[in-house]
Structures are given as C-alpha cells and as structure tokens.
Amino acid sequence: MFVFRREDLPSDPSFPSDLNKLGYFINNEDRIRKISNPEQDFQFKINRNPRWNEAQREAMNECIRQIVWSRLDGLGLKQLRLPLGTPVDKPHVPILVSPDLETASRVVVVFGEPIQDLGVWAYRSVGTNGINAGSAVNFAREVLGHVGSNTALILANTGQLIWHCGSRRAVTNASWLAIPRESAVDPPLVMTGRNKIPGHHNWQEHVEYIFAQILAARDQFIKKDAKIDVIGIAEGGLAAVRFLATHWSAWSPYISAICLCNPLHYSHLDLPAGETGSEEDGGSSFAEFLSARCRAYVLSPKVLDEPVPGYNEHGCNCYSSGEELNIECIMPSAWQSILQWLAKISGDPFYSEPRIINEEDGGLDVGRFADDASVADND
DSSP: OOOOOGGGSOOOOOOOSOHHHHTEEEOTTSOEEESSOTTOOOOOOOSSSHHHHHHHHHHHHHHHHHHHHHHHHHTTOEEEEESTTOOTTSSOEEEEEOTTTTTOSEEEEEEOOTTSOTTBSOHHHHHHHOHHHHBSHHHHHHHHOSTTOOEEEEEOOSSOOEEETTTTEEEOHHHHHHSOOSSTTSOOOOOOGGGOOTTOSSHHHHHHHIIIIIITOBTTTBOTTOEEEEEEETHHHHHHHHHHHHSHHHHTTTEEEEEEESOOOOHHHHSOTTOBOOGGGTTOBHHHHHHHHEEEEEOOSSOTTOEESOHHHHSSEEEEOSOSSOGGGHHHHHHHHHHHHHHHHHTOTTOOOOOOOOTTTTTOOGGGGTTOTTTTTOO
C-alpha cells in the first residue's frame, strides 16, 4: 500500500484573474479573444485534469465579473447588501439597484438563474456575443437610458448565496467548487452553517426577502405608488410566481406585469384557488392576472416572438425566445422584446394580453408536453 505524504501531493492549480496574464484581450467587438490567436475565443480545456480546466475558467469568470460590475457601476447601479444593514465583512449577498429607486414611478426587478453570477446572463453568451450582450450591461443601459422614463432597476442575486469566509464574499456553487484547496487531489471545501447567509439560504428565500424588505418598503426604498414589472428567469421566476400567488391580495395593486424566461411554474400546482386581488384592483385572481398581464419566453427553434404552446401549463401566452438550446441564453436573445412589451403595457393599466389559441395547446394535459421544446430542461 502506497501512502503519499502531504508534501508529495500535486499543488492545486492557480491562475491569475487578469485577462492579459491569462493570454486574452477584448477585441473591438467586445469579445474576449486569445492574444496568440485573435480568432479563437476562450479555451476551456487546457489539461486532461478537470481541476486545471475548472480553475482557469473561474479565473476567467472573475475577470468577466469585475468588468461587468465596473460597467454597471458606470451606469449608476450600486451594490446593496442583504440582509439590510449587514457590515461588509459579515455574511451577506449583494444586489444591484439604480440610484433613482426611491423616486421612480416604475421599478423593473429581475430575478435571475441560481447558476449565474450577479449581473451575468450567460458566460457562453459573453464569449460569443460580447461582454455587454451576455451580461446585464446592455439591458440596464436600455432600462435606465431613456431621459424622463422615471424607471428604476433592481438586479437580484439568486446565484451568489454561499458565503466564503476566507475571501469574505458571496459566491455561486461553481465558484465554491473552484476555491483553492490544499492540493489538486483534495476534495472541495465542506459547507457548514458559517457559509449560510441569514434569510437567504436559497433562491426562494432571497426572492421573498426582496419582496418583503425592499419592494414592500414604500416611501423607504421605493415610492408609495410605484408600479413593479417583474422579470423572472427559470427558478427566479418560479420563486416570484410562488410568492405572489400566495400574497396576491397584498401585491395586486403594485404589480404591473410579469415576464418569464423558461417558466417553471405549473398552473395546477403553483396557483392556489381563492387568492384574489384587492378591491382596488377589481378582486381578480392571480391566475387571471397571469393570463392578462404575463407572458413567457421559452426554448424553441422558431423565430423570436412567434407564439408557441405552453398556455395550458403556465396560464400565460408563451413565445419563442429565438434560442433553441440553452436556457441561460434566453435572456440575451429576448430581453429587447421583453422590455418593449413591458413598456407597452406599463402605460396602459387596462391592457389585457389576448389569449393565443395554439392547436398544440388545445385540450392537452401537462403530461403530453413532456417532450415539447417549450418545457424542456425544466429540471
């Protein structure tokens, strides 16, 4: 039996979080390319050992995060630590908010995917379409860029819900697995209670905290009469739907519209019967609201904005996102259509989305859609 001494074990690979030192640069099209071959994008596989590949990818992702956060900061977005009032060196999760949050008459709040970092839609889109396109930079510029639009923006953070004590920052699960280890063959760090963020143990808690402590804080964080547009991506959207479905009577006067990317809720499971809105809102149910002022964008081979099946499952019209394969690429593909639709109905409190009758939707139950592109990859 061979026993390796600790000093004989291979060192854990380490890569600098610096584009030039990693061998890359940003070209004129805002894409990250190799210095040695300007036509080649990021090369993930550099070693037969997965640990080397993962460590290099995390170094590259850290470079991208810093660039994205710097650009969002340039647009005026600032970090807000949750739970509120938490010191910078204590367990917290950052979100990004625009400076006009307290005065805007309209607030757009985005609940993203739990696998992504704050402000990043998809790293693969960053590589293929550019940093601004694969992140929230272009999106935020559009939301905040119109003079006189009086619209504020909140970017939630459903991904970075693990507290790393060593670096005193919140990280995603992918970043946690890439944290340096004693050797290249050591297992990942073990999570304990010290790595939990109070009130944000998972993406559902995080979304509920933002509703209860930020969006409900009228005249403290947002105007008393401000209307809210919700954009939810995968689990982020599911958490928002679940919360609103069980608190609709309190929230119906404030929610203007909802737009979902890869919806994960099901009408027969997540929309309880009997929960109606306030008298001021006409007493309509949350299910009726979803039908009238919600739409979803899904994976589909069809062109962007073309109607696709899904109403029977999700209780709202579904449209092609223009993305066929990757859930994380729905937002980079469809965000312009999403904002155009939200802007259209935000000025019309009586707007009601006309139900689109799709032959594939008629009379079919949920189980029949198991292989449909509109609900694929939901797990």
